Amino acid sequence: MTEKREYRMEELARLAGITVRTVRFYRERKLIPPPRREGRIAWYDDHHLARLRTIAALLERGHTLNGIAELADAFDHGRDVGDLLGLGEPTEETPVRLTPEELAARFEGEVTPENLAAAMELGYLGTDGDDFVHISHRLLEVSSALVREGIPLAEVLRAGARVREHADVLAGLFADLILRHAPEQELSRLRPLARSVVEAELSLALDRRIRKGRPGPDPDPDPDPR
Incomplete structure (x- = not known):
């Protein structure tokens, strides 16, 4: 078992490659959790160090401190991964662990507090320490592909909620x-x-939709009366 390490603020700043003043600023902005207090001494741990390194990575990708603060708030108030997975992992769907910067890269510009809350409410995302966990690799790939095609993530999540309703009905029917x-x-x-x-059935339904939306052939011209 790995022993839990703790750091004074000066050592934490050195390991994170930032100044003590920056650590204080991040703490005041609530970008990192409060340290453990022992009298007048503040102790930080690897959780704080990981969060600081995540902040640095997101800043390098061009994210603002306000956006990072929203992401940090999602961590601190989001669903725990244990609640997400329930009694055990899905039997067929594979969960995917993502750092905040990996999640931001998959959904460039779409990782907003509203979208995070919707994904957590839907049961797509949970938090585990400084990582997010998506409940399904397949759903993650499809969602990010739709966003790359120009569909807003909020619309993808709303569609996912409707699909969930129909899927529950179908599962009940077969059960x-x-x-x-x-x-x-x-x-x-x-x-x-x-x-x-x-x-x-979904494939056949898509075929019907495609045929319905495609213009039909031009009608035959009137026969020559001669």
């Missing part, structure tokens, strides 16, 4: 089906079958 007709079977064995049906 009820197997419990009524094959109660001895485990629900986990239903997953591939249910997923195949939903994917096929």
Whole structure:
């Protein structure tokens, strides 16, 4: 087990590559949590050091201190990763750990307090120390791809909330089906079958939408009367 290290402010500043004055400024702006007090002495730990290094990385990427403060507030008041994952990790979806700068890079300019709150409320994001944890690698990749295509993250999250509602209904439909007709079977064995049906129906629905939105061929000209 790694022993927890603590630092006086001067040592913390040296390890983070900044001045003591900057550490005080960040503390006053609540960019870092309060230190542990022992009389008149303030003790900082590796959590503070990681946060300072994260701030430096975000500043290098062009983020403002106000934006970083919003991100820090999300850490301190966000959902814990244990709440996000519940009793255990998803059986098929793989969680992804992201530093704040990695999250900011994936959603350039879209990591706002409102979007963070929406993602946490939806159950996409949780916090673990100085990292974010996204509950699904596939959803993370799709969300960032949609944002790169020019769709605002707020709209992606709103769409995700609606999809969640429909997905819950579909899951209930298939679970009820197997419990009524094959109660001895485990629900986990239903997953591939249910997923195949939903994917096929979604593919067919997209085909119908594409055909509906595409202009039809020009009508045949009137036959020559001669």
